[in-house]
Amino acid sequence: MAKNTSAPNSAAKPKKKDLAQAVINFLNQNRDKQFNYKQIAAALNINSQEGRQVLIKVLDKLRDEDILLETSRGRYRSNNRGLILEGIFERRSNGKNSFLPDDDGNPVFVSERNSKHAMNGDRVRVQLLAKRKRADTEGVVLEVLERAKTxxxxxxxxxxxxxxxxxxxxxxxxxxxxxxxxxxxxxxxxxxxxxxxxxxxxxxxxxxxxxxxxxxxGDNTTEMHAILAQYDLPYKYPEQVEKFAETISEAIPAEEFGKREDFREVFTLTIDPADAKDFDDALSVRKLSPSTWEIGVHIADVSHYVKPGDIIDQEAENRATSIYLVDRTVPMLPERLSNLICSLRPHEEKLCYSVIFEMNENAEVLKHRIVHTIIKSDVRMTYEDAQAIIETGKGDYSTELLKLNDLAKILRERRFANGAINFDRYEVKFNLDENGKPLGVYFKEAKDSNKLIEEFMLLANRTVAETIGRVPKGKHAKTFVYRVHDVPDPEKLDDLNTFILRFGHKIKTSGTKVEIAKSINSLLDRVKGRPEENLIETIAVRSMTKAIYSTKNVGHYGLAFDYYTHFTSPIRRYPDLIVHRLLDRYLIEHGSSVDQAKTEEECKHCSKMEQVAANAERDSVKYKQVEFMSDKVGKVYDAVISGVTEWGIYAEINENKCEGMIPIRELDDDFYELDEKNYRLVGRRSKREYRLGQLITIQVVKANLERRQLDFRLA
Missing domain, CATH: 2.40.50.700 (OB fold (Dihydrolipoamide Acetyltransferase, E2P))
Incomplete structure (x- = not known):
């Protein structure tokens, strides 16, 4: 990036007019790029704090005048858009509709009379109207190109x-x-x-x-189906797909025994939640010498039963994932496959796709192979069973389980030493009666038995991705499905650092990926058990990018892996099924690379459906929380502020994690303004503030099941 020779003198306080012209010139010279204010300051040779403050004001003014575009928070580029744009329409019931252009530019306001009845999420073509001074850019919908939802x-x-x-x-x-x-x-x-x-x-x-x-x-099944239908998710399995599944034989064809490695005599176990029926992974353990072990990660061979393009495959591809609501699983595959034929049930011969590792006592992989196998699981354990053995050292199969745990702990320590980030989150769970009514709330935390399974699944996923993705220099890797997690936006890390300084903490925002990750881990360790723990962990998570599926490998930042994929859950995730098929094509058939553009579209669909399923799952939890609180109206609880918006503050009750909202109208002692950057509402007159993470006492005012909403007031 060349320095701008027409930049203002860094020593003097730059004049706004000169600086505005310099910014416009610089961005016009780099029309296809975007920059944050620090990069613009460096390019314009602005080194003083005072100069940077002026620059921020100039950037805000140029953005408000639509001379430049703020493509994401704190990132700018030249505004070279025309008057007619395409993008996504966002509808609001209060009439404050907006249009999000494809060019990542500033949102455009669209009044109801100019909306042409476009609905939320519709793809539209919009014409920008002449901009009035000190007013938002407005647009008019010319055409609805594609309906998102009907x-x-x-x-x-x-x-x-x-x-x-x-x-x-x-x-x-x-x-x-x-x-x-x-x-x-x-x-x-x-x-x-x-x-x-x-x-x-x-x-x-x-x-x-x-x-x-x-x-x-109010009926439990009605409400769960309503949540699914709201997100256009299926709540029943098509009859013709179920019928097709019934025609698939449980019997293993004789020729498969000759094609596969036989692990039926090797000790193998599954560890899953107590209520699970779809066991898609198993671990085998075999001692090879006094210092080496063979560990097999065995995954249900779904691709043997579900063929590309068949009726089950089409349905699975469309769903892309199983959905786990509070009281039920909506499976990606018909239950005959997910719970019976493919599920690695104990004492039954099952077909698997496996990664076999030879490891030493330091959990170093000496060699590995990716092969089709046949297994026969010896025991099905719940996480609680396995945890009891790990904690006491006693029980059936304790030798094998303790060895797996020892190796997993070393793998985990090594992963964190390499820069993986340790976000240990809990899950909110409910004790339900036979009608689905919540009787109590509890929290599920990951213990050693969960972490044991996690580490070997991570190892298998990473190994599969490396096998295809890591190629000799000068050669191109074949098209593959990666699970990628990009590095955090530097601007978001700066915001996080500014925010945590008030609590006496800080992190590194520059340096190597490993240094930054270790700094975030150190922060998370320091805040454990402190009042600000929940708040800082929440903001740290928000500063991260989202993990997605892609053919373009950028590595997985959160796990500190250069190569990562999803291979270990083909019963409940469609990307894993794609990965199994690609492995067959590349490793067994030695086939050519598949079409990247088509595979990338598959990745986008799977990433989108994963997010939609997560939203539905969150809504089902929210519904049960409101239902659980419906007989507790009037009660007072200690809570923590979990969200701050211009329409009110969200608070989470400490003892049960149920979240509700205190509307802004309840804060009637002052006029409160939102300070978005510092996650707080501030009283204009009193300067009283309500900030994210603040401890408050609330009273439950209303439990609205229809809107899945709890209303609180300050007690």
């Missing part, structure tokens, strides 16, 4: 000649009008799925028809 969930209100759908989510400002002949047998008060069939130009309400009746509001 089906909505809600409660039916039937009147004499027609009906309306009152929606659970407040994405549409208007209810959906349903003619009487399109009710599909639904009754007043039913929870239903409605499809929008048209939205006439001059009509206020879209017109729809009932396509499925879910049941009565």
């Amino acid at each position: 089906r909505f969930v809600g409660t039916l209100e039937v009147q004499k000649h027609f009906a309306f759908l009152v929606m659970d989510s407040k994405i549409l400002a208007n209810d959906i009008f349903i003619p009487k002949e399109d009710l599909n047998g639904a009754q007043n008060g039913d929870k239903v799925i409605v499809e929008i069939v048209e939205w006439p130009e001059k009509a206020n309400n879209p017109v729809g028809k009932v396509i499925d009746v879910l049941g009565k509001p």
